[in-house]
Amino acid sequence: MSASGEVWAVLLAAGSGTRLANAVGGVKKQFLSWKGFPLFWHSALTFSKTPAVTGIIFVFPPDQVDEMKEVVADLDGTDSLGMPFKVTAGGKRRQDSVFNGLNELPSGCSHVLVHDSARPFASAAMMSSIVDMMRNGRDAVIPAVEVTDTIKEVDGDIVKKTLVRSSLKAVQTPQGFSLPVLYAAHEQAEKEGWDVTDDASMVEMAGKNVHICSGEEGNVKITNPEDLKRIEEDSRILPCVGWGYDVHKYGAGRPMVLGGVPIPGGPEIIAHSDGDVLLHALADAVLGLFGGGDIGHHFPDTSAECENMSSGIILKEVLVKAEDAGIEIVHVDMTIIAQIPKLSPHRELIRKNVASLMGLDKNQVNVKATTEEKLGFTGEKKGIKAVAAVTGLRKYS
Incomplete structure (x- = not known):
């Protein structure tokens, strides 16, 4: 990692979150209020407390971009990030939203942290450890935790195989990448029609090594209505x-x-x-x-x-x-x-x-x-x- 290159975060808040939205009156999960702020802002505040991070790109649903520009400006006025930020529109798929965010990064950015706003509990310490590994020459670093359940590969309701738990990891965000490596993987994905669930998968398919760092058990993703209890009970x-x-x-x-x-x-x-x-x-x-x-x-x-x-x-x-x-x-x-x-x-x-x-x-x-x-x-x-x-x-x- 270049000593002079900046690290920026791409914060994804463009998803529809249909399952959860239906349970909370149509409010998308990234906009749910917790401790007085929407979920996405908590991740933004954590990035602002991570010394190595220079700025943030917020990615919102296309039909809410103008509205969210005002919302983010108001939030920054209330609890300032103390760093530059931009707001842009997401795409149809997660990978499209990430690519739109990458295209907003400044020329001085050499590395990027891609994070799901539905993970509001990620810590600045974990983000810093990802950046440290990139500074030591890793082009792709993702946080992961041990899998505690036995995982089965199935076909319908038939078990085909029991996977070896010791070789499995549950992956989280933020995921850190060299910007040229991630950008090239996105261009290749677009050209070859890949459809992936996270950026690490895309980089793997492009033939690059992806390294693991320690994730956090508390870095859970708010996906289902039951997950709201984590917000309500978190203290x-x-x-x-x-x-x-x-x-x-x-x-x-x-x-x-x-x-x-x-x-x-x-x-x-x-x-x-x-x-x-x-x-x-x-x-x-x-x-x-x-x-x-x-x-x-x-x-x-x-x-x-x-x-x-x-x-x-x-x-x-x-x-x-x-x-x-x-x-x-x-x-x-x-x-x-x-x-x-x-x-x-x-x-x-x-x-x-x-x-x-x-x-x-x-x-x-x-x-x-x-x-x-x-x-x-x-x-x-x-x-x-x-x-x-x-x-x-x-x-x-």
Whole structure:
């Protein structure tokens, strides 16, 4: 593979998908919505996250090309691919659609990944491995997985032969090719009247070696109505961590409150709300679990409604946002940094109150207090700081 040649993807979304379309009110499978986007766009996003891929050719049904140009432009405006793309019309057969896509590739393209949009679960890692093999001199690379069922060759309802499973593979997409090799195979297929089900078959018939790389069990194709359950049920639970930080000056203002607990004899706090530095850091950490911004965005200090607002209310509201985002909070670790006052007498009560506010067991909450050895802002008794780390589990579906 030329070091200077570009790798483009041809994303096929031109099929009729009759079996599935009939089951879902006539909607073609590539246009079914999943996680807020049509199926084909998920594959496009994965290509955009594959460093070696330069651009994408979208291939749609001929009667929908103008419409889909606008759809793709809108989708790119919402969740940008960050790469060039083109939209073109498909043909009667899959191989015709691929050939139309190849004819749209720029002159700088040397290799191509051909992918079925009905396989929305293919990973960027697998795509990268295909490109790596092409960089090592392979002209055709396809992903494949082991066949786990016994396969029979039949004639009608009569078994003719049991195939040797160890020599069989189930093939997936994307399939990677040297562009000159694939283009020549398509020209030969057109000339000699071949009718194939995938590009690898065409390249094999043209006398070229096709190499196998590891496919993915999860890289399934949405073909039948039953396959829709994979979309509906597909979910992953992954850990997430949020980190929060807040600081307040000492001075005439609000009585000191930490974790919702009043601190008798503590310095007053200059603040717009109640000045609970610990709950502010904690609320920011909760927002960090799901990319929710910061409390300054949700509760601005210019808002009259936030004047002297209880930080417990702030925390409760961000906890609702976290729940809506599919977050289950499992652990909280907080540190208060202050030279004064002495906080050890209040630590357990703070811990218990924070656990209650968050609906957690006390063992899921940790509170620490430390000084900065009389150094800096807190060491000079000018104010107080707090940091918080929150661990959660997020369901992605």
